[in-house]
Amino acid sequence: MRITTLCFLLLPLVLQSEWIEPPTRTAKGYLVPAPDYVPVFPADHGSHRAYGIEWWYWVGHLKEKEGEREFGFQSTVFRLAGDPVEAAKPADGNFGTRQLYLAHSALSDLGEKTYLHHERVLREGWQAKVSSGDLAIKVAGIEVQMLEDGEGHQVFSRLPEEGMLKLEMHPIKPLVTFGDRGLSRKGGSPAAVSWYWTYPRLEAKGTLRYGGEEIAVQGTAWMDHEISSSQLGENLAGWDWTCVHLDDGTELKAYRLRQKDGKADPWSAVYWIDKAGRATSIYAKDFTWKEEGSWTSPDTGLSYPTSVRIEATHPTRGKLVYRIRPLIDNQEFRGNGRGNDYWEGACEAIDGNGKKIGNAYLELAGYGGSLGARLN
Amino acid sequence: MTFRHWKAKLGHYLLLVGIVAVGVGAFNGIRQASRSASANFGLFNQAVSGRSDFLIESPTQRFGPEQLSSLGRLASDPDWHLVPVIEGSVTSLDASGQPASQLRLIGLDLLALANLPSILEDPIEFAEEESTWHEWLGSAQDVWIGRGAADKLGVEEGDSVSILASGRIMEVSVRKVLEDDDSNLGDDLVLGDLPTIQALLSRPGEVNRVEVVLARTDMREDRGYLEQIRDRLSGDLPTGMRLSPTENRAADRAAMTAAFRLNLTILSLIAILVGAYLILQALDAAVVRKRTEIATLRSLGVNGRIIFFICILEAGVIGVLGSLSGIGVGYLLALGSVGMLADTVNALYFATSMEALSLTWTDCLVGLGIGIFFSLLAGWLPARDAMSTPPAQVLSKGDWSPGFDWLRNPKTGILLLLFGALALLPPPFMMEGGSKMPVGGFLAAGAWILGAALLSGQMLVLLAGWLRPFCQGPVSRLACSRLRDGSSRHRLAVAGLVVAVGMVTGMFQMVDSFRGTIREWFDVRFQAELYISERGVTGAGNINGIDPLLMDELLEDPAIEYADVMYLCHARPKVGITLLAGVDMDAWSSRIRQIWLKQPGSLTPVEGSEPALVSETFARRFEVLEGGTVELDTPNGKKLISPVGIFTDYGNEFGTAAVSIDSWKKWTGSDRPINVSLYLKEGVNTNETRDRLRLAFPGLEVRNAKELREVALGIFEQTFQATTALNAIGLCVAFAGLLLGLLSIFDESVRTWTTLRHLGFSNRQFILSAGLEGAGIALAALVCGALAGLAMGWLLIFVINVQSFGWTLLWQIPLFDFLRFGALLLLVGFVSGCASAFYWNLKNR
Amino acid sequence: MFPIASNEDPGNGIALNLSSITKSFGEVPVLRGVDLELKSGERVALMGPSGSGKSTLLNCICGIEPVDSGEVRMAGRLLGDLKVGDLERLRRESIGYVFQSFHLLPTLTAFENVEFPAQLIGMAKEERIEKVKRLIESVGLTDRSTHLPDALSGGERQRVALARALIHRPALLLADEPTGSLDTENGNQVLKLLKTLSIEHGVALLLVTHDHASTDICDRVISMRDGSLIS
Secondary structure, three states: OHHHHHHHOOOOOOOOOOOOOOOOEOOOOOEOOOOOOOOOOOHHHOOOOOEOEEEEEEEEEEEEOOOOOEEEEEEEEEEEEOOHHHHOOOOOOOEEEEEEEEEEEEEEEOOOOEEEEEEEEEEEEOOEEEOOOOOEEEEOOEEEEEOOOOOOEEEEEEEOOOEEEEEEEEEOOOOEEOOEOOEEEOOOOOOOEEEEEEEEEEEEEEEEEEOOEEEEEEEEEEEEEEEEOOOOOOOEEEEEEEEEEEOOOOEEEEEEEEEOOOOEOOOOEEEEEOOOOOEEEEEHHHEEEEEEEEEEOOOOOOEEEEEEEEEEEEOOOEEEEEEEEEOOOOOEEOOOOOOOOEEEEEEEEEOOOOOEEEEEEEEEEOOOOOHHHHOO | OHHHHHHHOHHHHHHHHHHHHHHHHHHHHHHHHHHHHOOOOOOOOHHHHOOOOEEEEOOOOOEOHHHHHOOHHHHOOOOEEEEEEEEEEEEEEOOOOOEEEEEEEEEEOOOHHHHOHHHHHOOOOOOOOOOOHHHHHOOOOEEEEEHHHHHHHOOOOOOEEEEEEOOEEEEEEEEEEEOOOOOOOOOOEEEEEHHHHHHHOOOOOOEOEEEEEEOOHHHOOOHHHHHHHHHHHHHHOOOOOEEEEHHHHHHHHHHHOHHHHHHHHHHHHHHHHHHHHHHHHHHHHHHHHOHHHHHHHHHOOOOHHHHHHHHHHHHHHHHHHHHHHHHHHHHHHHHHHHHHHHHHHHHHOOOOOOOOOOOOHHHHHHHHHHHHHHHHHHHHHHHHHHHOOOOHHHHOOOOOOOOOHHHHOHHHHHHHHHHHHHHOOOOOEEOOOOOEEOHHHHHHHHHHHHHHHHHHHHHHHHHHHHHHHHOOOHHHHHHHHHHHHOOHHHHHHHHHHHHHHHHHHHHHHHHHHHHHHHHHHHHHHOOOOEEEEEOOOOOHHHOOOOOHHHHHHHHOOOOEEEEEEEEEEEEEOOOOOEEEEEEOHHHHHOOOOOOEEEOOOOOOOOOOOEEEEEEHHHHHHOOOOOOOOEEEEEOOEEEEEEEEEEEOOOOOOOOEEEEEHHHHHHHHOOOOEEEEEEEEOOOOOHHHHHHHHHHHOOOEEEEEHHHHHHHHHHHHHHHOHHHHHHHHHHHHHHHHHHHHHHHHHHHOOHHHHHHHHHOOOOHHHHHHHHHHHHHHHHHHHHHHHHHHHHHHHHHHHHHHHHHHHOOOOOOOOOHHHHHHHHHHHHHHHHHHHHHHHHHHHHHHO | OOOOOOOOOOOOOEEEEEEEEEEEEOOEEEEEEEEEEEEOOOEEEEEOOOOOOHHHHHHHHOOOOOOOEEEEEEOOEEHHHOOHHHHHHHHHHHEEEEOOOOOOOOOOOHHHHHHHHHHHOOOOHHHHHHHHHHHHHHOOOHHHOOOOHHHOOHHHHHHHHHHHHHOOOOOEEEEEOOOOOOOHHHHHHHHHHHHHHHHHHOOEEEEEEOOHHHHHHOOEEEEEEOOEEEO
16 A cells, blocks of 8 residues: 555646745644655554644545435544643543644535534544554544455444445545645745645445444445644635546635735635645635625524635646535534634535536535644 | 411411421421432532433442443444443542541543533533633643532642542642532532543543433433334343433332331331421310310200311311421431431442432322321320210219220230231242342331220239229329329320330340340451541442552551451342352451351352352342352442352441452452451560551551451441431320320319319429429339330330341340430420429410 | 518508509500409408309409509508518418319328418417417318328318318408319308407408309498499
């Protein structure tokens, strides 16, 4: 797996912006992802303890194997480092103080238009363990481990009311590292960079236990593994992010980094990933992100722009239009604490003529409060 | 007509209402206080983490790190939250380094609190808003306390507090004072992050229990849902752990203190019983006063039943008004006594912090019910008396007293005595939690006391007859003749006093027997030179244990010839709770003196079970006095123990089973000793060694045998504080009853006093005669009451104590106390007589 | 101090002297200027209808009720000058009282009832016992002397009361309707005894009655109406 992955690592073909050299450490003392780093797997699937923030993120669309029902799912494990000096040390007992984990799992029943979600916030210890040398995660109800073939991995997520989603995922395309020299930049601050490694398309197969029923499901998934110590520039309020599995076998990733004044940060980007897994990117000046519709949460009162129109100028293909439409309005993930709410949901992608061109997931973060301060 | 009397004698009726209020208040007050004092059954953390729905416990109430990790999978279910809790008792030190107050350290995973429904609903501000997650956790010494605790300790944010914990002196720093408007946080509660508290208690990796909080709080009352959850939890629970609903813990703790609280309740019933007697006297006096009026009504043709109804109604109104006031009085009494009760529970059983006293609807209903019931009961006799008042024409002929034939008939009294004896035959009633209620004993006590009360009239007449030859003067002859006449009112007066005297003298014996037994037990049992335990902590349920490293250090002292180290933890038999000790079995069987009920070796252990030395309480409780086996649940699975010897032990009422130290450690997975008794080498100075060890180990309590004895006896005395108080209340009420009874007697003898006045009987002679009459009543009550009291004493010691607590006590009759009490009683009787006569004279001049 | 020997006569032959006695209860006048003199050994009947003030007069005479105005003298001593203790002593030593309803002490036997006033004045035991026996004999109740009042008939009770009233040799015997609760035969018996014993003991008798037959034993009859005496 290691060698295969190494072979398939490809850098983006086009570098569009100036280079800002990141520091070795943030002001607080966490390590900053270095440029030109070549990840080694499976070790780099594991936790990077000395770095401030990390997440493992899976989303996808699933269909009932023998039936018509369709679902969207999200499983995410976040890691927040503690004291910069202590964080790098190994786990300390059942009630550690070095790392904090959040486990988010959600399921969207696209037929019934229902959405359920679940959060646990846990310190490293008896309920939260993440390996540093392998993909082995056990945080609250989310368990992830490599499969024996060394390629695929299993993601197991517990849902409320004895629900459960167990998926075996195999990458159909190789891992993609985003950004210039292996660093994905999220703003003008020098330290606002991350290692951003993605499996843009995975085949997902497994079982969903839901509503007292065991349902065999299959579909397509997207996995992000991002490591940073300063996830957002300090002047940024949040982001709008989408990943699209286009029907033509290619993928799209786009994000708008929102400044506090509402404008898009210059480091906002769009990536196209071709069938071979090669990524092409543009930055803010070459695309627009327009809000075409919004939804206000009756629970939190927050207003999310859940219908968007992305017009991007591909370096070779010209202007392309993608419209993202939510398949369920209420896919608001309400966290335990105030200010942790965001919208993350199964969507469809349609073209300028209204024709469906793929499945998408849309994430709208920072509408409840400034994420910039929290992720620095 | 009745209300006009009330208006005319407002003070008198207010007094009656007050008497009911005191009786109801005493009963309700004790109920509320003991509920509050032992209500918080160790789940102090719920003030912060909110109500839990289930508990996961190990039989020893300790989980090690591996056991907790084994719960990881169960913890990941989104339908519930698992909340591990560690707690321990420590003592704060004052400025001079002396133990000041006992504190409860509670350790919770403060970070995981964010997931809990109670916190989501009502967040607690643990730190300033802008802190990052690891910054607000603070340092390893940081703790949080409520406003009450801060005020009690005299500290604010940033201040340090020295504490004694597990034998060491530690420092904690107040990170923040949590503002607790609802006063949910006890004033002895110290909250910290779990690892912080583990370190402070020197219990690395350990927790006491894991609480289960449902994610869906809206389903808490749905039985079906709870069953489902319980099945799911039980299905995945690792071996060696047990799951129970939270109420069971409350029930367990309630069971632990059941005997104690039952005894208190019974005692408080005395107050209300004697109060009822007082009301009877007073209502009776009212009837006597209204005799002429009632007679007139009868002669006008008013039906006796109507008169009965009016009197009962009067009693009912007194009952209602008195009960309503009594509810308030009870609350005040509870406020005054809850601290004392909490101290007792703390000292004897387990750490408890007082829950804020609450007045529930049940309290109100119970108070009303009790007050009205006893008022009506007390009013029944006078109402019957009123109903049988003859018409005015008959009355005019002379002094008239109701017959009360049944008071003169000894049959009822004798029958009650027989009934009491029969009531002793059936075995005690098994209560939840494994303890036993000596129903027969209590019934016998009630029957014998009542029987003695009813027969006391006979005693009065008998005594007066014996004393008659000595009464030559006009005053003494008059008094003696009136006593010998044994009127119903005289008999009633004696009967009421007999109840109080019987109970008091019975309690004298029990307390004295207890004291004597414990002293003797001490003299035999505690032969070591020095005794070492955790400093500042009392109560079997507050066991932290001494840090094993500290103990190892201590045992290296060259002055020690032999150290009897003891390990102790809770253990679970099939029902309730008991104690499992780890001791040097050889030394216990030979070198260390005990009072043996059955010598070691006299019982053959059952094959396949662990030999054990058990306490008498244990043996009685589990019916292994002649050998057998008892199954105990331990973290290492179910274990069978079999007694090889039985020793007497007054340290607790749950029973103790002692096995070898190795077995104990293996079964419990712990190595924390609770105490050690040191036998020093020949020639070593005990007190010098004591002083030296105190300096070297400031966190440990080091006492010589004499000091230990004083502490133990101090705890013993504390136990009986409540008893003494209730006795005093009962006695005061009884004496007040005597006063009223005498007034009633005088009211009914108007003709006699008129005659005497005409005959030139002086005021002084009248008062003296009344005084002698009062003393005579008191004498009859003393004789009867003392006999009843002896019977009570026997019952308490040989039946009630044995069945409730499994203790054999040496029966001691405190003659000096008896005599002193007797003299006091006679004096009070005499003074009551004089006072009543004086007052009556004043009224009728 | 009052003399112990009650048959001494420091009153110069006058056992009782009432001058201008008035007494009211609240607004209601009960005695209006009563004058009466009783010589030693004299027997006087006081007659009048119910409510005429007879019983009140008796209570004023023995000091149980204080008078509003006027003087009560007994054997030369003014009652108004006496303190409470002295009045009690007066009653003990100088007055014998017979009630309409007997007023025996219910818990003492007949013997003990008669003995009681003698004990009160501190009479020596032997003398006392002797006197009681004689008096009981004189009222014909030797066989009944150990019975409690409950066991005696009305007539027997009144005879005991009479004996009790005389045991201490009072100067004055006050009898308030002594035959009021008795039948004719018993009543006559009691009256006869009253006369005999009062002569025998030299006691002045003031007999309150509304029965004319009772007046036969008296030397003088005085009427009372509305609080005033009419000779």
